[in-house]
Amino acid sequence: MSKFTRLGNQLYTGKKSIDFVGRRWTWYAISAVVIVAAIVGLSVRGLNMSLEFTGGTQYTVTVSGSADQPLADKVRTSVGNTGVEAAADPTVTTAGAHNLIIQIKSVSTTENNTVLKAIKSTTGATTDDISQDHVGASWGKEVATKAVQGLIVFLIAVTVFIAMYTRQWKMSVAALVALAHDVIITVGIYALVGFEVSPATVTGFLTILGFSLYDTVVVFDKIKENTKNLRATKRSFAAACNLAVNQTLVRSINTSIVALIPVAAILWVSAVQLGTSTLKDLALALFVGMAAGAYSSIFIATPLFVQLKSREKDVVDSERRAAQRAKQADPYAHVPSFAEGMEVDDNGEPPAEANAPEEHAFRGRTAPQTRGPVRDSGAAGRPQPSRQTRSKRGK
Structure with missing residues (x-):
């Protein structure tokens, strides 16, 4: 975590x-x-689509025993095997401890009697135990x-x-x-x-x-x-x-x-x-x-x-400003340095490739070209200014 x-x-x-x-x-x-x-x-x-959208017939069956899932599966198989095309894929759900709800598409009177017969034979319910509701397509x-x-x-x-x-x-x-x-x-x-x-x-x-x-x-x-x-x-x-x-x-x-x-x-x-x-x-x-x-x-x-x-x-x-910032050069992006164990040439200087800037470092910035060797400055021997109190200045 x-x-x-x-x-x-x-x-x-x-x-x-x-x-x-x-x-x-x-x-x-x-x-x-x-x-x-x-x-x-x-x-x-x-x-x-369900019965609420297409219309059809819904049977509510009250059984004497427990309306559990195995019984619902048996009813689904029994109704589906009746040969009625509208009942080939019924929806069977449990409702409470003793009720089953069976939904099929719209059927004729003869087909309805065939489905009722299958429900009664599987659940043991009588005609009084079964209620029907018809949902119209409209x-x-x-x-x-x-x-x-x-x-x-x-x-x-x-x-x-x-x-x-x-x-x-x-x-x-x-x-x-x-x-x-x-x-x-x-x-x-x-x-x-x-x-x-x-x-x-x-x-x-x-x-x-x-x-x-x-x-x-x-x-x-x-x-x-x-x-x-x-x-x-x-x-x-x-x-x-x-x-x-x-x-x-x-x-x-x-x-x-x-x-x-x-x-x-x-x-x-x-x-x-x-x-x-x-x-x-x-x-x-x-x-x-x-x-x-x-x-x-x-x-x-x-x-x-x-x-x-x-x-x-x-x-x-x-986007343009971000691209410009990425391309800006920094003269101090790479400062050559000497490390112990580094190879030197005949004059005691590091090889040229040791001072070459790494292009993948410093996000593409490059160091300026050298114009000559570093020499002692002539200003080294000049007297340097010192800070004095105001009362002694100009004397």
Whole structure:
């Protein structure tokens, strides 16, 4: 832990630095590969929308014994093997100690009777123990529309907030690109793994957008502080932004780990131990979105913001000043010295290569050319001035 703390201090002070801004095309390429895979998965497999979005039939079964996960698995297998196409992939969850909830797509009366027969034979329930609820497709479309409207309102509010807080619309653009990056990756992962998209998933999407925005705003706030007076800091705009990312890196890692550990535990319990649960939909969205949000706030948002600002006059001037400072020559950058054991020529002088300046040292500065040997000064024999009291001066 002490090494990690020491590394964090070195990153904050600038003694060590990771070039996030300079290697932005590498990060862009990594994100592009992941996004392309997500889009391919989305286009090939599509999203597995839940009953609330597509409409269908829900059965609530009250059993005499315990409604545990093994019984839910048996019911899922029994209903799926009925040959009814709409019930080929049912969702079965436990609700309390004695209730099972079974969800399938819309079925006809004959298909409904076939599904009921399978449920009764597996659970031992009677007709009075089973209640049915039918969800129309129009209601599902309304839920989907409201979810999209909520997402649009959220994005507009984010744009206005960041623009008012930072007073730079380019920060808003970079933040929105990072948010889009997180949403596309999360949706693509959902399509690839085949998890059901439910209203809980929409809640998870909105949560991860808030988490990603929070992390991005912290980095942008540090950028705003570092770039407040570039002349005084003697750094270029890109270097100041890169320093801001390094200064917040340890904090971002710690925050992400602390947030991901409980979400990973919920995902494991809901997906592996419970088999199927609404917690699974929420946990997957949170886990993937938080991981993608931590990545985008570090590797996408800041490099993109620097790229958007690269043509502004103040930024160009800061880059030019930094380049000029790096090229300035220092006549005292290399002072030849003699060390014991050094080889000497016939005149007792060090060889010429011993006095040659090292180009890789002193950041490219060079020593002036010598004009001749050093001789004794004629001023050595002159009387030197001495300090006297005012009363004795001029006498």
